[in-house]
Amino acid sequence: MRIKLPRGLELRRARPGDAAGVGALVAQLGHATDGRGFAETFTQVIRHPEAAVFVVAEGVRVVAYLAVSHRPQIHLGGRVATIDELVVDATYRRRGLGAFLLDHALELARGLACVRIEAATARASDDDARAFYAAQGFVEADAVRLRQP
Numbered sequence: 001m002r003i004k005l006p007r008g009l010e011l012r013r014a015r016p017g018d019a020a021g022v023g024a025l026v027a028q029l030g031h032a033t034d035g036r037g038f039a040e041t042f043t044q045v046i047r048h049p050e051a052a053v054f055v056v057a058e059g060v061r062v063v064a065y066l067a068v069s070h071r072p073q074i075h076l077g078g079r080v081a082t083i084d085e086l087v088v089d090a091t092y093r094r095r096g097l098g099a100f101l102l103d104h105a106l107e108l109a110r111g112l113a114c115v116r117i118e119a120a121t122a123r124a125s126d127d128d129a130r131a132f133y134a135a136q137g138f139v140e141a142d143a144v145r146l147r148q149p
């Protein structure tokens with residue numbers, strides 16, 4: 001069943017003018033967003049042919065955003081979609097906005113015939129996100145993410 005958005009809020013694709021609003025949400029997670037690179041990267045992502053950014057706005061204020069990307073993978077014989085970023089303003093949580101945004105990303109991924117849909121979050125520090133994804137039917141994968149320091 002389709003999730004409904006609370007009254008007064010609208011969902012739309014992100015546009016370049018949303019950089020500051022999305023930046024404020026990114027800053028809530030403790031990331032720096034004041035460099036020139038942030039706005040440039042934001043614009044690249046929203047224009048990228050294999051990515052999509054959705055925002056939930058209340059008037060001119062962006063209160064949540066989700067970034068999803070997708071790419072073909074040889075070993076899967078198909079396309080994988082990744083929820084790269086999902087942030088709901090701290091004062092708007094537990095109203096269904098995260099689930100609403102995720103629902104739209106899943107619809108996009110299914111429309112692209114993605115054979116896998118995944119999300120990544122920190123192992124120890126992010127109980128909220130893990131509980132959220134578990135509530136949306138995601139299961140933890142038997143995989144380890146490696147990164148160059």
Ligand SMILES: CC(C)(COP(=O)(O)OP(=O)(O)OC[C@H]1O[C@@H](n2cnc3c(N)ncnc32)[C@H](O)[C@@H]1OP(=O)(O)O)[C@@H](O)C(=O)NCCC(=O)NCCS
Nearest residue numbers: 086087088093094095096097098099121128129131132135
């Ligand atoms: C994780 C996050 C996106 C959830 O957004 P949200 O809008 O609050 O989530 P929803 O209201 O759609 O929650 C849907 C369901 O998920 C579960 N859930 C969500 N947050 C939860 C939490 N903190 N603890 C336990 N369960 C939770 C619940 O089952 C909830 O349904 P309920 O409220 O009826 O019980 C939000 O907490 C957030 O932005 N956190 C910081 C950023 C982050 O961790 N992003 C995800 C990693 S990319």
